[in-house]
Amino acid sequence: MEYLTLGLVLSKERGKEADSNLRVYTRDFGGVAAISRSLGKITSKLSGHLLPGKLVSVRLVERNNGGWQAVDALSVGSLPATAETLKFLDFLEKVIPFNEPDRGVWEKVEKIVGQGKVEKADYVDILDVLGLGGSLAKCVSCGGSVAYFLPKDVIFICHKCLARSFSPEDEAIDI
Numbered sequence: 001m002e003y004l005t006l007g008l009v010l011s012k013e014r015g016k017e018a019d020s021n022l023r024v025y026t027r028d029f030g031g032v033a034a035i036s037r038s039l040g041k042i043t044s045k046l047s048g049h050l051l052p053g054k055l056v057s058v059r060l061v062e063r064n065n066g067g068w069q070a071v072d073a074l075s076v077g078s079l080p081a082t083a084e085t086l087k088f089l090d091f092l093e094k095v096i097p098f099n100e101p102d103r104g105v106w107e108k109v110e111k112i113v114g115q116g117k118v119e120k121a122d123y124v125d126i127l128d129v130l131g132l133g134g135s136l137a138k139c140v141s142c143g144g145s146v147a148y149f150l151p152k153d154v155i156f157i158c159h160k161c162l163a164r165s166f167s168p169e170d171e172a173i174d175i
Ligand SMILES: [Zn+2]
Pocket: 139, 140, 141, 142, 143, 144, 157, 158, 159, 160, 161, 162
């Protein structure tokens, strides 16, 4: 089966030979893991489109192993290639459900790409839509006002408790 959907490319890693392993947050399937054949070749016409931060119209084919293959893609928007964007994409990859669409989260993602930058409130909004309690959250340790979200552990924490904990601050999302 072949599907055409919209998706935000979250990450891209080199796979076997010239293939690439992609993570894409799609409108119709939620997060998906997809391979793209020969993306590493200079002549690949997809390589300029399937980059982290690009919003793409993407054609996906289901593979026998349950994964996906991206067979065509055209970028229709993008977030700037900045450290802030990469942090946001990493955050999304950690919190969004894979293989389960969520129209609310998708609308937020489209809005963020449309505004061309990620704002602090966007993290809280997405966590709220996912039911992780972005605006209601209290520090998991002391119950105080939240300053950070730790995607790895899916917990909220205040500045004081983060400073006391062992988690390196670069893994914490400043909210
Ligand atoms: Zn605290």
